[in-house]
Amino acid sequence: MKKCSVAITGSGAALPERRMTNFDLEKMVETSDEWIFSRTGIRERRILEEGLSNVDLSERASREALRNAGLEPEQVELILVATVTPDYPLPATACNLQARLGAFQAAAMDIAAGCSGFIYALTVADHFIRAGTYQNALVIGVEILSRIIDWEDRSTCVLFGDGAGAAVLQPVTGDRGLISFELGADGRGLESLYIPAGGVALPTSAETVQQRLHYVKMDGPEIFKFAVRVVGETLDHLLKKGELQPTDLDHLFLHQANLRIIESIRKRLKLPREKVPVNIDRYGNMSSATIPIALYEEVAAGRLKEGDLLAAVAFGAGLTWGGILMRW
Ligand code: ACO
Secondary structure: OOOOEEEEEEEEEEOOOOEEEHHHHHOOOOOOHHHHHHHHOOOEEEOOOOOOOHHHHHHHHHHHHHHHHOOOHHHOOEEEEEOOOOOOOOOOHHHHHHHHHOOOOOEEEEEOEOEOHHHHHHHHHHHHHHOOOOOOEEEEEEEEHHHOOOOOOHHHHOOEOEEEEEEEEEEEOOOOEEEEEEEEEOHHHHHHEEOOOOOOOOOOOHHHHHOOOOOOEEOHHHHHHHHHHHHHHHHHHHHHHOOOOHHHOOEEEEOOOOHHHHHHHHHHOOOOHHHOOOOHHHHOEOHHHHHHHHHHHHHHOOOOOOOOEEEEEEEEOOOEEEEEEEEO
């Protein structure tokens, strides 16, 4: 039997209109544009308007991806929403999205793998399609991080933003499609990046709210060291598996958590700036949404063309990491 491969046949993105600049943040916490930009590369981020939620951005990004893939919502067979900011603790945002789209033939679930969520979800969708279980999948990376960060904690609130990116996956013939992947996790790093309260380990109470335990807590320097190590290792493994050199890559999509992490990897691999897209300056860290939005923007700008070889690598809470190698 001829092995089928699976490619992204349509992509979409949705961003809130509201911009928050570093200068806006100067008025909220003890920080400066100079500190934020020099330490992270961020200039501004988008913040979702009150009254809207995860599913509103997910729906916009999804409709665009479906349109670009030439697929009707009723034809979708699997919906995977990668998010750590679901609209409700129960049920999955994917089910809410399924109803919004009218995609009633689709199985639907969320995947919580931190900022690596989109890579994890792509890989799951790829397996379902290659196994012949589904003919297509709609994969979304979406985060509304502005609703789970502590706006009084300058060490985290300056870093994050909101956004959604979507991709339609379908079987293709020829050389296109996902070539290989690598997923990993190290649960010992749980407390490096987590929300202590609000789950069943420590249910929400007046006390947990008063202690601000329902917001993200992060050990930034620890995550920084972890990120540089796992992104480097994941890329080395992917390239080795494909018997490739870094210079064979036409594009390298890295999780947008800190420009210094992106630059250190880019320089180590000796890749020119134009091969490593950056959107952290405009959007901050949008967790699982950063890579699908970057993919969408490169397609829209005409820089990502059929036949191009790309790698995408992410890392995040869990701790988790994941990478893919793909021929566009
Ligand atoms: N403005 C001004 N000063 C600040 C701010 C701020 N917003 N935040 C922290 N500082 C201060 C600290 O208090 C500290 O002061 P001190 O030296 O007097 O104690 C000083 O700046 C240095 O703090 P560090 O945390 O050591 O700063 P660092 O250079 O490590 O940068 C940062 C912090 C940007 C968070 C960096 O560690 C980082 O990017 N880490 C990776 C984070 C990451 O990738 N997170 C997401 C991964 S998963 C996901 O994407 C959800």
